[in-house]
Amino acid sequence: GAGVSQSPSNKVTEKGKDVELRCDPISGHTALYWYRQSLGQGLEFLIYFQGNSAPDKSGLPSDRFSAERTGGSVSTLTIQRTQQEDSAVYLCASSLVGGDIDNYGYTFGSGTRLTVV
Amino acid sequence: GQNIDQPTEMTATEGAIVQINCTYQTSGFNGLFWYQQHAGEAPTFLSYNVLDGLEEKGRFSSFLSRSKGYSYLLLKELQMKDSASYLCAAMDSNYQLIWGAGTKLIIKP
Numbered sequence: 001g002a003g004v005s006q007s008p009s010n011k012v013t014e015k016g017k018d019v020e021l022r023c024d025p026i027s028g029h030t031a032l033y034w035y036r037q038s039l040g041q042g043l044e045f046l047i048y049f050q051g052n053s054a055p056d057k058s059g060l061p062s063d064r065f066s067a068e069r070t071g072g073s074v075s076t077l078t079i080q081r082t083q084q085e086d087s088a089v090y091l092c093a094s095s096l097v098g099g100d101i102d103n104y105g106y107t108f109g110s111g112t113r114l115t116v117v
Numbered sequence: 118g119q120n121i122d123q124p125t126e127m128t129a130t131e132g133a134i135v136q137i138n139c140t141y142q143t144s145g146f147n148g149l150f151w152y153q154q155h156a157g158e159a160p161t162f163l164s165y166n167v168l169d170g171l172e173e174k175g176r177f178s179s180f181l182s183r184s185k186g187y188s189y190l191l192l193k194e195l196q197m198k199d200s201a202s203y204l205c206a207a208m209d210s211n212y213q214l215i216w217g218a219g220t221k222l223i224i225k226p
Contacts, residue, residue: 031212042218043160043204056213091159097212105150106214108159 002026004109006092012115013082021077021112025094032075033106034067035091043091049075050097082116089113119143121217123205128223129195137190137203137220145210149181149188152204154219160204164190192222200224 005024013019025032034046045059049069069075079086093106120142129135148167152160166172166181178191202219209215
């Protein structure tokens, strides 16, 4: 696609429920990143996928968080047994690694605003 | 460790010039990026420097000194719409971006 697409754009869920957030990266981008951003705060790295390599999960805050990337394209971030502190904007970004250096910058999706009540 | 430092907040006047500084420490270096993020929106790409010197792009310019681990973003002829957070990010040897916390720029009339 022309840009990074995330869905849903907004999600309100009850504490204890599971949620799935979806990211559809730019076609051909080999790298995909998930970040979390709380109001007025910086980007918090969650997980990174690059091609067929094992993902870098070092940023996942707890074992309630997991992510998959199927077929090297679409990614799903799953949060189990949501807590109120999970409320934030979840941003996905993709990039082309291994090509022209000028293309290495990240392109972000519009994010999913998650509210846990 | 890897670290990016930039001021938390800056205030400037419409029509003026402002310089946002950033220092970085990364494992390897493959370039310095600046992104703009308006409130409630995703970050958008502004500039990329990999060689020392100044890159000018309209009202925005970005400077890099690799020996000093230092960059700045220069915004000229400030407009109210420039009120946003400006994120500095350095790309490490694994081609991953290490992000600063962002500088919130407030423009006053």
